[in-house]
Amino acid sequence: MAFMVKHVVGGQLKNLTGGLTEEKSEGEKSEGGAQGMTAEEFEQYQQQLEEEKKEREAHYAQKKAERATVRTHFREKYKLPKNELDETQIQQAGDDVELPTELAKMIAEDNQEETHKQSVLGQLSNIQNVDIDQLKDKAQATLEDLKKQTENCSLM
Numbered sequence: 526m527a528f529m530v531k532h533v534v535g536g537q538l539k540n541l542t543g544g545l546t547e548e549k550s551e552g553e554k555s556e557g558g559a560q561g562m563t564a565e566e567f568e569q570y571q572q573q574l575e576e577e578k579k580e581r582e583a584h585y586a587q588k589k590a591e592r593a594t595v596r597t598h599f600r601e602k603y604k605l606p607k608n609e610l611d612e613t614q615i616q617q618a619g620d621d622v623e624l625p626t627e628l629a630k631m632i633a634e635d636n637q638e639e640t641h642k643q644s645v646l647g648q649l650s651n652i653q654n655v656d657i658d659q660l661k662d663k664a665q666a667t668l669e670d671l672k673k674q675t676e677n678c679s680l681m
């Protein structure tokens with residue numbers, strides 16, 4: 526209840542100054558003057574704030590683009606549908622978007638493991654009870670036998 530009375534009456538009391546308002550001098554009318562700065566100092570301060578704001582926004586856009594790159598990588602890896610928002614964030618940041626170094630190392634290791642698994646020897650190592658060294662020896666022996674047989678061939 527007190528809030529309602531203060532709200533209704535307070536606004537009217539502020540308007541009832543009766544022309545007794547204080548007039549500010551020229552120097553104090555600007556925001557810089559109120560903070561104890563000259564007009565030039567205040568302009569420099571505002572420019573500095575704008576530059577810092579632009580730097581923060583650029584850094585934020587870069588981070589957003591890096592995160593979008595990571596999400597895009599995992600979408601490609603696991604064959605998930607693409608997201609247009611990620612692609613636009615990457616395009617807005619420009620070509621200077623790179624994966625974080627730790628993630629790049631992890632991806633390189635994963636790619637090495639995948640290429641090894643996709644190779645013939647990688648497939649054979651997945652099969653249990655298979656000795657790769659023994660298979661290599663057998664393959665070498667077979668190749669040597671074939672070479673000996675071709676040397677003894679009368680047609681060649």
